[in-house]
Amino acid sequence: MLDATPRSLTAVADALMEREEALVTAQVKAVREFAGYDRIPLPSLRSSARRNVLRVVSVLRGSPDLPAEAEETERQSGGQRALQGIPADVVVGAYRAVMGLLREEFLATATDLQIPAVDVLHATRLLWDLTDRYSTEVVAERQQIDIEFARRDEQERLAFLQRLLTGTLLPAEVLVGGVAYGLVPDAEYWVSRGRHPEEHRHALSRRLEYSGATSTFRPLIGWIDGDVVAVTAKRPTVEADGAVLAVSGPVPPAGFPQAFGEATRLLNVAARFQRQGLVDNNTLSIRIAVVEEGELSEALLARYATPVLATGATAGIVLSTVRTFLACRRHIAETAAALSVHVNTVRYRLARYAELTGADLDDTETLIEVWWALESWALREQTPGA
Template sequence: MIVQGGELKASRGEPARPNFQHKPPINNAIDRLRSSNRDLVRASMFRDTNNLGRWYSPPDRSARGRVRLWPRTPTPPGDNLVEEAAAIEAETAAEWPRALPDPAALDPAARAALAAAVDQLRGRGEEFADRVLALVRRRVPGHAALGSEDIRSCARRFLDVVLAELAVPRAPGAALRETLADFAGERVARGIPAEVLALAYRWGSRAMLALMDEAGAAAGLPPVLLLAAHDSTWEFTHEAAGIFARVQREQALERVRFDAERRAAFAAGVLGGTLPAEHIGHDARLFGLAPQARHVALAARTTSEAETESLRLAVAGALRLPADRLLLARVGAVLGFIAPRAPDAVTGHLVAAGPALPLDRLGTGFGEAVLALETARRFAMTGLVRLSSLGPRPLVLADPLTAGGLAARHLAALDGPGRSSEEIERTTRFHLECDQDVREVARRLAVHPNTVRYRVGRFQELTDLDLRRTEDLVTAWWLLNRRRA
């Protein structure tokens, strides 16, 4: 079996049929020949495919069900068909896809035929819409939910755009791409997948090309122009599928962004205390939260999107939750989380946890978490912190006016130049942190215990604060830690 220019399809009891890729007129002619119950042995490509039936001979009984196709016939039956076959073969020798010719290169007869074909196609718009509707109903189950007039209207709109391009003539361009993008946006929003749209577009293209073949034959359209229109149309079906997929992907991303914005707005309203209780009760269930269940507000600070994502994953991992189920939002400069419970630990980040409270009171808990966070930051702490575990440290941030007055009164002598003042201040702060254990302070600072005693004594002389008195001890601790923060 020899087949040139196409693939051969056959089965038991079914005559063989050659399938020429990108040559629908030839395929249609072969189908017409087969329907006349004739056996095709040789066929050559030439302009008038309606006369393809003249190119046949009795079947070879020794090769039942086989078809032998040749790009040219060595023994033509006469007339000028050899010249026609050679001409069309020369015209179709170029690589696919064939480009539509330059309008300026068309002779007057070709331009007139093109205009006549376009006019005829415009006049058959309703027929085209009916054909597309029938094909879609039969071949595209995914369009079952669409109304008939909806499908017909889209078919007419696409035909108008394609005819505007063909009248020039030029390959489908920006106008068709824009129409396809708008069409895909509307269809995808209605739940029709991109692959269903691509299938419907291919069937619509097939109906349009069949109608174009009929109009082209009636108007005497040059075959090379018709074949180029076929090529550009089928080539564009691949681009159309890409447009449909892109629009579907963009809408999916938009839904994700919209959902993320809704989740962030809810979290910000709850943590910031700006969302009314009735709204919290209604919206909480949308995000998988029980309104009356106790939740924990978490607070943290990040300086980049990458750090925010790293923190989100760390908190979700500590809570053993999917990261996309964790509600978070920025409230001012602080990143807040709504968690079902406080994590046991968060490695590599500073996170503050508030008390467990119902959602409508979680704003109060978030305020405590923010205070704990800011305090822990001043003390260069890391990991998970709670306000209750910070002791009097939050007082360091309180009452700046009073603190400023006390610092001017007691610590002014330590503000002079020189390394000794810094060493005295640092040693005294360690002395208070270590519960005035001289040996522990000496070990941490790698100095002799007597050095510690000397520096602490010198601090008391310079500041006029006696660390044996409770009031002076509290004042010294407050001022030193505030300066450190």
């Protein structure tokens, strides 16, 4: 079995240390050939090069650990290069190049000192292992730095979006942030707020990313109070998979807070009516007033629902039948099919409703009031205590 630290290798290590300055200079010259390394200060390059010499010498002397005067690790060096904007593959390529240079110097020195071939082979393997191990560490540190950069960028992006939509940014911040994220002051964008089942938590944001992007603008997407919020360059689309997306716009960046308030209002109305898919002012229309005009809703409920509710347990069946009748465009046969009852049953319930409320469903004005009252009643049934 070969000794881990042959005495002959110590002699090579001593010879390399005597040429330390020349080896440092040779390494600096080699890495300057790699893209981006011309931007790195010379003292930083020389420090890394000196550390490489010390590590090779330490391996040849039987200890892969650096001396106390060179405590900075290759992981930290990789992190520094990431901060200096040099790609990971370039960093690894430069590191392997200078380690190759040092291996060549080792072989040349070993030949001059007539070191036994078996010792040279042993040391060469050690140096290759050293190169591979620290190349891996360089990549690992670079990946960690990239992850941190991405996380920080996403956090900054989310914070900017939240403040942009809630109107808490100063005009100068809107301008600077807009440039950073591709917002054009005079262009118009869509503002959205959506809600989704928990199992589809990220499906809605991915749909917004896909459907709202253009070649010049990547959608700003984030979260506020558990809802997906977004600014998109195109009117977005959404799958009817349980998600509801309220959209407002298009508006310039200065109008984002108002548009966000509108999207929030529309989303609340859509949620009350258990709507799915894309909703806006047009699709919700008068339902917005049903939710928001509380006093009018109370008056219509008292006139067109309370007399029926006072009759007891079957009141809900009668009101549901009338509501379905209106939804079926006042076709009795369609209403019977929708409720899975006989047409005479529908006729009886409609007559009972007219008897209790005095409502004439052939009168247009009365028809609108009844519809409003029954939509308000349905909302209360869905959210008891509202």
